[in-house]
Amino acid sequence: MGDDGLTAGAVAHRLGIAVTTLRTWHQRYGLGPSRHESGRHRRYTEEDLARLEVMRRLTADGVPAADAARFATRAPTVPPDDLELGARHGGGHAIALGYAAPEARGLATAAMRLDAPAMRELIASSIAEIGVVQTWSELLVPVLVGIGERYAATGRYIEVEHLLTRCISEALGTVTRPVAYGQSPQVLLACADEDQHSLPLEALAAALAEHGAACRLLGARVPTLALADAVGRTAPVAVVIWSQLPTTGGADQLHTLMSGVRHAMLLIAAGPGWDRAALPAGTATPHSLDDAVGLVLPLLTRSGSGVERVDRVG
Ligand code: B12
Helix, strand or coil, X not given: CCCCCECHHHHHHHHCCCHHHHHHHHHHHCXXXXXXXXCCCCEECHHHHHHHHHHHHHHHCCCCHHHHHHHHHHCCCCCHHHHHHHHHHCCCCCCCCCCCCHHHXXXXXXXXXXXXXXXXXXXXXXXXXXXXXXXXXXXXXXXHHHHHHHHHHHCCCHHXXXXXXXHHHHHHHCCCCEECCCCCCCEEEEECCCXXXXXXXXXXXXXXXXXXXXXXXXXXXXXXXXXXXXXXXXXXXXXXXXXXCHHHCCCHHHHHHXXXXXXXXXXXXXXXXXXXXXXXXXXXXXXXXXXXXXXXXXXXXXXXXXXXXXXXXX
């Protein structure tokens, strides 16, 4: 923390709680910022943060807020990072993130508390502030990888993974979708057959929307025949197919799909599951969300569909 202290928003991000909760704790229990600077909003010090961390932990464990606040205001202050570390070393309820932004730590904390409103607020405010691509890579991916590793190591926390996934989907879904009057979206997004990992495509749909580009997102587990039908009926200029797992990344489904395509179309095989050596010739394989956006957008500009969209909803 710099000498200036932290704003309420930054503290809420770090602790993984909503700003409104922070305000309530300040108003009701006096757990507010102690540094006063005239002409500026008051800032939270390291000690304030440590007290609030104690408050957060106790309330998360079910201690009534008033009792937790009494304890938190009396407690000797321990830097929050030490508390996180203690929990992790003891194998407690924390997601190990390695190097990650404080915001990602806040989201991980909210996820472990199964605090859906806080998760939604953290993700939505990040999208509003830094956009979908950066929110995906700096906030969401570290926490998704962390929870995946926690699950692999313990076989537990499926409930955390499911609620986190739900909140990410909801927040990505709030990005305003473009409306291209009289024009059909020219991009199709689908998960490979039997693959349930739709979040990366939801991120792509939201990132494209930020650029004013519309798409059709078919979602999880799309059988090859259904995808071929959709391609035949909508003649997209690009199709992005996501495979997360080696078991869903057989290239045969892409060969089958392409054998029926009669128009110019870029096939994009995204995700770590694909058997890359066996993909149909000309298949693009992006390395990141940003890369995938960069592959799709120029096609839309050329074809005159999507990005020259007219209006926005809302
Ligand atoms: C959320 C999640 C789920 C959710 C998915 C919900 C949803 N709507 O998406 C649910 C609960 C359904 C699920 C189910 C399963 N899952 Co899962 N899941 C995850 C988790 C936590 C996040 C997935 C994700 O979104 N990854 C996206 C990013 C984080 O991953 P990435 O591929 O590394 O992304 C980089 C590149 O691919 C690259 N990139 C390249 N091109 C492009 C293009 C675009 C557009 C983007 C965005 C990125 C990109 O950039 C990315 C960084 O952004 C991962 C953990 C992980 N490390 O991924 C496990 C994980 C993928 N799951 C795993 C497993 C084992 C399963 C199950 C088999 C569990 C079970 N026993 O049932 C099932 C399989 C179901 C199925 N048939 O698909 C394993 C896979 C291990 C393996 N390699 O085989 C993982 C790695 C967890 C683990 N560590 O064990 N899962």
